[in-house]
Amino acid sequence: MIGEAAVRAGCRFYAGYPITPQNELTEYMANAMAPLEDGTFVQAESELAAINMVIGASMAGARAMTSSSSPGISLKQEGISYLAAQELPAVIINTMRGGPGLGNIAPSQGDYFQATRGGGHGDYRTIVLAPASGQELANLTMTAFDYADNYRTPVMILGDGMMGQMMEPVTFPDPVDLQKLSPKPWKLDGADGRPSRVILSLLLDTAKEEEHNWKLARKYETIAREIARADTYMTQDAHLVVIAYGTAARIAKGAIKRVREIGLKVGLFRPVTLWPFPQRAILELSRFVKDFLVFEMSTGQMLEDVKLSLEGRSRVHFYGRPGGIISTPDEIAKVINSLYHRQRLELEEE
């Protein structure tokens, strides 16, 4: 799904290194790039080499992508930091698996901090998109390339093994016309009839580095203002709202549907962009919602962003299953049930 969407988005350069559970994408890209005259696929000797090849292709103006899974994404952080510093567009797919260390190959959400806090060294942010269905995965992959080009910054799609493995019917958007994309007046293609260009990240002059950092910070502010996005489900009358992203949000939605059948007023808030985090929308909800339940396939990472967004205005509860465990909707429904009834009891006592 990602592969086809990437090709339609005009991706013409892919470099990757084998790692489970995302090899299907690498294999897809090998076959998809081969017949394209302007397409390049390189099976790189390492994750580091792959991300650095993407740096080169991006410098040359191509829409470039790489993909990996958690341990491999750790290795790519060097390159992601350089992409951010050099203001180069690129799309990075992380199909998260259980960790830390080698962990396992089951779906997990343990890389939230790494993805949203920058991951590599230095004062930067990465746009992070979290699809929850096959269709959204396809749409967001195309969006990712646009964001990357528009803001000249790396964009990460944060999925998990479930998203990576699952097959769902998808309607693909029309392919992008590469000729119609905005020109890149910064790209390197030889100084023919124009002054030579330099794309660098070394700024030994501290004043210049500070200036560059503030420039990036202003860009991140613009991004936060323009693209923060979330999806809601039955939150209008909710006494309790579950906050979850990706696969966890899907499972939570199933649970909410179940508890709605027995009359519990529960809704779902699903961040689609993890960075920028849709904090205003959550703050808005806190005007009516007293309790939030954060559900993650980790020991609690997005939880911190939820708490920061709420500024102490509502209560935040947490339920998590790390290590590659996939909760069932029934399991979440039970958690919701007990929280919900505790809340109702408290209200009666008041």
Next chain:
Amino acid sequence: MAKKVFERPKYLKKSVFHYCPGCGHSIIHRLVAELLDELDIGKKAICVPPAGCAVLAYNYLDVDMGEAPHGRGAAVATGLKRTLPDKIVFTYQGDGDIAAIGTAETIHAANRGENITVIFVNNGVYGMTGGQMAPTTLEGQNSTTTPGGRDPARDGSPLDLSQMLAIAKGSVYIERTAVNSPKNIRRTKRAIKKAFKVQMAGLGFSLVEVLSPCPTNWKMTPVDAAKWVEEHVTKIFPLKVIKDKAGKVT
């Protein structure tokens, strides 16, 4: 009116080199700049400078430049060249960059036969960080991290990366030269010229290893450093064409 016999090469910016007295980088920069003009490839050249003393190469060479993370020059160059096969893409790397932290990227780029040119400057130390041991430091040679000189039992022996790269099927042309004498400088220019021509002809991976003196970190005078290259470095890293699958390239 006097006839102009010496001028600044077209592709060298009007700035003063920051390199130490007796350092080879300025000479090698100049040779590259001259060749970009002579071969008429400056307008389509993209250089990938390293992390190391030559990190500031973009202050001097007047061509498009895309800075690579330490050691990743060959990977960045791969991305550039594959996307723009008609351009001339070359990396400029030091021994630490190419033969330590970037070994994997370099070997695999050579093995894939990437049609890029690598200028590999070997001065036997990490110059920019203050003279630590490099993979190419000679046995017994002093550095800030090898008290008493490089001890093979403790520190390993000098690594001949060019020889290793020659084994890879995809490498086409590899030559080792030096810039410690006018004769060797002329030879270096010929070698880099051929390396560029190999790329222009689309033949594959080309590399010129240039032995370069580092008087500052070797703690020698420029003259003594040039002599050290001749008397010691070339004994371990002999000047020669290491591999030539290209033959005569026009």
Next chain:
Amino acid sequence: MTKKTIFSGFGGQGVLMMGYLLALAAMKDGKEVTYLPAYGAEVRGGTANCTVVVSDEEIFSPVASSPDYAVIMNNPSLLKYEGMIREGGVIVLNSNLIERTPSRNDLDIVLVPANDIARELGSDRTINMIMLGAFVAKTGITSLESIMEGLSEIVKGKKPGVMKLNRKGLDRGREFALRGA
């Protein structure tokens, strides 16, 4: 209506192919579908399984903790899934490979001697098609026509003989299930 099916057996028995075909067929029927193959070390030599969810509405979880149906190709899979199937569910199992009959009496159990039938057809490669044909006939989850449509998408470029043989397998599986033998 939401129906969750588990296909399970040894790697190499065509278990994932059965699930994949059902997913494709249901997609052609205009249903919401998820297909989730079990992945990783398990796939190589050990037990292979996949879960297919077919629904008229949005599917929340592609995982089935209590599946409606199971197509079982070996003993370990029967042990693993027998207790999990929803009351009133269906198990289709290859009786040539599984000697034990499930003990639950709240399930509809179809014992298909798929290896015997395949031998009659002259190709062991049809075993999974026979199982799938029986499963589709028994549950009515999709039609054999949709399965064939899906199949033609997968085997495109291959000889028509392959399609014909698979069709035979599907038909024989269906006949067997409908006869109720």
